[in-house]
Amino acid sequence: MSLYFAYVMIGLSIAMPVGAITVEMTKQGLKNGFMHGWAVGIGGMTIDVLLILALYFGLAKVLALPYIQMPLWIIGAGFLFILAYDSIKNADKDITLTGEKVNKSLFKTYRNGLLVAVSPGNLVFWVSVFGAVLADSYSANESSSFIIVAMGILTGILLHDIGLLSIVSITRKIMNRHMIKWTSIVAGILLFGFGCYFLYEFYIDIQSFF
Template identity: 85%
Template structure:
């Protein structure tokens, strides 16, 4: 239990900094409610779970190879540019105020969470940071401790998501359509910024390996 609680705190702490997933969750939460924001978070956690399984089955070395990571900068940037464009272009669409019926599909918002999470930043984070932590837990005791640590981390991320979306749900009740529209535009700009950062990292990696 102590090991589990320890990694719950680790997962919660790591999820606190604002990232692309948090931006997309907030946007969807404001436009379509708690469940749609949470669908984005679950999409991101799906990728996290797959990466944990990859680490568990010894694929960390493959995931850390430069020719595996470098293309992901472009892929991640492409997905974020697409989401940023959609967020800005459709800022005044699909807005459901508190109390109104939501027509947007949860599958679409879940897919957005998957797309945002497929990024080298997320990959490198799991391999370099959590990979070391989880591998250490695995090597020191046994595979069951690895699983407990991984579940603790995912629980911490889940608690962060629920807390963030609870705040968003309360805020949504006092926001009108225009305010939510501009929030979507700002979210699109932030996602565009993350995409540009991915391109910059791609450029630095290519430059490093060429030289």
């Protein structure tokens, strides 16, 4: 159990820094409530779980190849630019104040979580976190350790998401439409910034590759 709780804390600490998923969760939580912010988080965790399974079965070596990582930076940047554009363009749309009925589909916000999570930063994170564990997990005797580590990190991320969205839900009660609109615009600018960072990393990789 000590191994599990240790990796719960690691999952919490990893999720704390503001990233693209956190920005999208906060935006959707403010505009449409806890469940929509939660749908973004679940979308991100869906990719996390799929990556853990893929890494367990040997994907880590493939993702570590430079010519595999480089196109992923471009793909990730493209996804973030699309979300950033949508966030700014529709900043004053789909806003539901506390007590009003939410009309936006949960699936759309879940899809946004999937798009944000399919990024090189997320892929490289899982490769680095599980790299040391994978070396031992290929043997049958150590496979249980890999599962404990994975569950611990996912639990930590889950606790972070619940805590963040609880704060967002409370804050949302005192915000009006104008404030939420500008929050969405700021979120779009931040997502655009993350997309530019991905392009920068692609440029750095290209320079080092050649």
